[in-house]
Amino acid sequence: MKRGTKLGLGALLAAVGGFGAYAATTSPPLLLSHLDAVMGGGKGAALVAEAVPFGDHGQTLDVWRAADAKDGEKRPVLIFWHGGGWVKGARQDYAFAGRAFAKQGFVVVVPDYRKVPQVRFPAFVEDAADAVAWTRDNIARYGGNADAIGFSGHSAGAHTAVLLALDPRWLTAAGVDPGIVKAVVGLSGAYDFYPFTTKRSIDAMADYPDPKVTQPIAFARADAPPMLLVTSTLDTTVRPRNAINLTARLKQEGAVVEMINYQGLxxxxxxxxxxxxFRGKGPVLGDSTRFLKTHLAAAE
Incomplete structure (x- = not known):
């Protein structure tokens, strides 16, 4: 987050609980998750599994669901990958996202993944595919319906979610039928950014022998899962052209796709x-939930 946002969150935490010193040493997303809990975001959601191992590289994931979920229920599933430019971020920092979607009726899986500089592309995408395999095999025990799985993510996490959904090689390599994903919501994701011009994209992607394979737009196809691509007019980190270009390509191919460009965010x-x-900033949760429930319900 930009500096002004971080300071704003710290001031708010200090106001509601005296966490000023803590705020100065805490990542902005984790700070936001604490603030979310203090201000009522934690009511109605439950962390039903924490730091569950998956894959072969020490990855872990959390599982969230509604606090009033009944035994024997089968709710739609959302796997949410956090952002951080492929270099930072952690599953526990995004509790606010897990809680938000759980309260909307989803069983939510929030996985970790390996990051730069320890790894380069495609390691973090392979980790994501392993998280999908874990979800397929285990989510029923937490009340999730493995026949109604959606993907979402923010920023680098949206890149992963959309690439997994469009390029079948990664799920196939993990032993997962690529048809498992029934809907995708990409929030501020990077989908069309080659040739690489930023340090983060160069560090994460440039070593791969065929750089175009890193680009979700290269795999747009008519039978892609339905996608909602979200961007915003003031995004200078991942430019709106990423969502605009991928939306246009998917429409050209005949796929089901929507795009929302939030003004002033x-x-x-x-x-x-x-x-x-911060829900008043824009209807991101409502728009995402509407899209996911429409298409996941059709899969059930």
Missing amino acids: DHEEVVMALSKP
């Missing part, structure tokens, strides 16, 4: 709007 504010204290 920046890159961070799109994901912040999932949280209770």
Whole structure:
């Protein structure tokens, strides 16, 4: 998050609970998750599994669902990958997103993944595919319907979610039928950014022998899962052209796709709007939920 946003969150935490010193040493998303809990975002959602191992590289994931979920229920599933430019971020920092979608009726899986500089593309995408395999095999025990799985993510996480959905090689390599994903919501994602011009994209992607394979837009196809691509007019981190270009390509191919360009929001504010204290910034949660429920219900 930009500096002004971080300071704003710290001031709010200090006001509601005296966490000023804590705020100065805490990542902005984790800070937001604490603020979300303090301001009521935690009511009605339950963390039903924490730091569950998956894959072969020490990855872990959390599972959230509604606190009033009944035994024997089968709710639609959402796997949400966090952002951080492929270099930072952690599943526990995004509790606010897990809680938000759980309260909307989803069983939510929030996985970790390996990051730069320890790894480069495609390691973090392979980790994401492993998370899908875990979800397929285990989500029923938490009340999730493995026949109604959607993907979402913010920023780098949206890149992963959309690439997994469009390029079948990664799920296939993990032993997962690529048809498992029934809907995708990409929030402020990078989908069309080659040739690489930023340090983060160069560090994450440039070593791969065929750089075009890193680009979700290269795999647009008519039978892609339905997609909602969200961007915002003030996003200077991942430019709106990423969503605009991919939407146009998917429409050209005949796929089901929607795009929303939120006026006056920046890159961070799109994901912040999932949280209770910042939900008034824009209807990101409502629009995402509408799209996911429409298409996941059709899959059940």
